[in-house]
Amino acid sequence: MKNVKCLKCIKCGAEYEATPDATTCECGGILDVIYDYDYIKSVSSPEAISSSKDYTMWRYRPFLPVEESTKNPPLRVGWSPLYEVPRVADKLGFKQFFLKDDGINPTASLKDRASSMAVAKAIEAGYDTIACSSTGNAASSLAGNSAAAGIKTYIFVPERAPIGKVAQLLIFGATVVSVKGNYEETFELSKAAIDEYGWYNRNAAINPYLMEGKKTVALEIAEQLNWKLTDYVALSVGDGCTIAGVWKGFKDLYEAGFIDKLPKLISAQSVNTCPINRAVKTGEPWSPMEENTLADSISVGVPRNADKAIKAIIESDGLAIEVTDDEILAAMRETGRECGVFGEPAGVTGYAGLKKLCAEGKIPADATVTCIVTGNGLKDTANGIKAAGEPIKLNPSLDEFKETVMK
Numbered sequence: 001m002k003n004v005k006c007l008k009c010i011k012c013g014a015e016y017e018a019t020p021d022a023t024t025c026e027c028g029g030i031l032d033v034i035y036d037y038d039y040i041k042s043v044s045s046p047e048a049i050s051s052s053k054d055y056t057m058w059r060y061r062p063f064l065p066v067e068e069s070t071k072n073p074p075l076r077v078g079w080s081p082l083y084e085v086p087r088v089a090d091k092l093g094f095k096q097f098f099l100k101d102d103g104i105n106p107t108a109s110l111k112d113r114a115s116s117m118a119v120a121k122a123i124e125a126g127y128d129t130i131a132c133s134s135t136g137n138a139a140s141s142l143a144g145n146s147a148a149a150g151i152k153t154y155i156f157v158p159e160r161a162p163i164g165k166v167a168q169l170l171i172f173g174a175t176v177v178s179v180k181g182n183y184e185e186t187f188e189l190s191k192a193a194i195d196e197y198g199w200y201n202r203n204a205a206i207n208p209y210l211m212e213g214k215k216t217v218a219l220e221i222a223e224q225l226n227w228k229l230t231d232y233v234a235l236s237v238g239d240g241c242t243i244a245g246v247w248k249g250f251k252d253l254y255e256a257g258f259i260d261k262l263p264k265l266i267s268a269q270s271v272n273t274c275p276i277n278r279a280v281k282t283g284e285p286w287s288p289m290e291e292n293t294l295a296d297s298i299s300v301g302v303p304r305n306a307d308k309a310i311k312a313i314i315e316s317d318g319l320a321i322e323v324t325d326d327e328i329l330a331a332m333r334e335t336g337r338e339c340g341v342f343g344e345p346a347g348v349t350g351y352a353g354l355k356k357l358c359a360e361g362k363i364p365a366d367a368t369v370t371c372i373v374t375g376n377g378l379k380d381t382a383n384g385i386k387a388a389g390e391p392i393k394l395n396p397s398l399d400e401f402k403e404t405v406m407k
Helices: 037-043 046-050 057-063 086-092 111-125 137-149 163-171 183-197 210-214 216-224 241-255 275-282 306-315 325-339 346-359 377-388 398-404
Strands: 004-009 031-035 082-084 096-101 129-133 152-158 175-179 232-236 264-270 319-323 368-373
Touching: 031 037, 031 241, 037 057, 046 057, 046 216, 057 111, 057 216, 057 241, 082 216, 086 096, 086 325, 086 346, 096 216, 111 129, 111 137, 111 210, 129 137, 129 183, 137 152, 137 163, 152 163, 152 183, 163 175, 163 377, 175 183, 210 216, 210 241, 216 241, 216 368, 232 241, 232 346, 241 264, 241 306, 264 275, 264 306, 264 346, 275 306, 275 319, 319 325, 319 346, 325 346, 325 377, 346 368
Parallel strands: 096 368, 129 152, 152 175, 232 264, 232 368, 264 319
Antiparallel strands: 004 031, 082 096
């Protein structure tokens, strides 16, 4: 890979060759992909990318750690819509608002970006089986993307995973293991099984390439905004891989000279499960918390990418905000009714956090903001109904309709 210099440990600084099956540093630290920005600038430009007819995440190959000969995985991942919604900006009290709907990806979440990258790297490394642990979205995205590529999958999910996500896994033909425990216990079992059977590891804390797939959402936002970024980018945070990937994407563009400013990140977590935000606010090392929120995709008490996430929030001079489950449900209703986008609870937590920051007077009136919806609400219809309420139930009578609905 001419565009990649090496993999570098974020903990001890050790450097490694960027092999497709690389995992973690010998010290246990997570590896980061280091790019040759001079090379990238010599082979690409904003104009060249914008003229591409490949409307997937793979339009950004100059910024991705794949071999030139590697084919794009089959599913069409990426190039999700970015909507400007002026009435939300007016309602919340700032200048301009954009909503990035990543729930339209093939398996209905941003995690497809990481899984598409995992499939590409597994094929490069010659694997025929991939495995991971997940609260739901990473699992379904891996199962779908792997099925399309003809690769077997073993998926480990905590037993609380929503049935909609489990249904996706089973439809895609994955071997699904529902673990009677929390996400941390699920992760440890998946790690042990992967080590035992030698499968390709899709776990974000182990595989340095997954964040590179996730960062493509940031590259898209930049391009869709004509390479002029908003002041803030808000998103939900669970294990930390997504927010770290978003920051990596923006930094890569900045280092290559494709953009001239970096946004401030808004990290939104549940008040009940917020180890990353707590560390940012206290300045102390992160420590485990219980997993206690209806937003299952961010219900992560032991975040596996905490170090990268904390660094991203602090480097961006960002904001950390916690929201209640009720505030998350309200955000589901509001993004649906104001933007026409149905997000799952974790998918709209970024919006809930943004709304709370606005109420606290922490977003300037002249600010511009992008909010990322990371997953579709059809993955968790039970909480969708909880947020929106039950339908009106009537007999087939116009008189009853008039008396009940139109009174």
